[in-house]
């Protein structure tokens with residue numbers, strides 16, 4: 001089986017003139033696309049509470065984002081992305097403790113485990129590619145996505161996809177360099193579309209996720225304090 005992609009990214013609030021700045025830095029607009037994302041979970045949000053994000057993206061199919069080794073810290077995030085249905089089903093069955101049921105596809109899983117649609121929205125995306133000067137010719141350019149969701153929220157992200165954990169630090173360095181050229185502070189913590197959707201349209205679910213995230217943060221700080 002091929003390794004899943006590791007997505008390393010930093011989100012930011014796109015300021016007026018961002019497209020001109022991207023051009024100035026040698027970026028090129030690669031495409032303008034539009035797609036609907038529908039996110040699924042159990043009624044108790046078992047997956048999201050465990051930082052697992054299952055969605056169906058129109059035109060691409062099923063995708064699962066879950067934390068990579070080492071978790072996520074600071075303003076950037078790092079997620080493993082699974083796109084093969086069998087791999088998604090196997091990973092979710094393990095997480096939900098249903099590995100014995102022999103479920104092999106996500107559609108079968110939706111029915112048998114009563115996964116429900118939690119959010120659905122359309123994104124207009126402008127995709128930019130930009131190679132930082134100084135990086136070798138063989139370097140993969142970074143991707144900058146400028147998104148506007150149909151519920152009126154705009155967010156940008158500087159993103160790199162890598163195959164190996166060992167490539168993450170270099171990807172992060174490149175993301176930080178480009179972010180600062182775009183005037184984005186490393187400390188900027190900009191919420192993604194789904195989080196804003198939940199906050200606006202499913203405030204109780206949002207609150208539950210916030211509580212779990214706060215508990216996890218407290219635990220991490222507690223264990224860091226113990227280790228120190």
Ligand code: V4E
Pocket residue numbers: 051053065079157191192193194195213
């Ligand atoms: C990973 C994640 C979520 C799933 C949506 O991921 P995101 O990168 O925002 O979506 P999008 O459309 O930009 O995907 P792409 O096209 O780049 O693949 S929703 C929340 N998270 C993680 C997360 C979290 N646990 N807590 C907070 C406050 N924010 C984000």
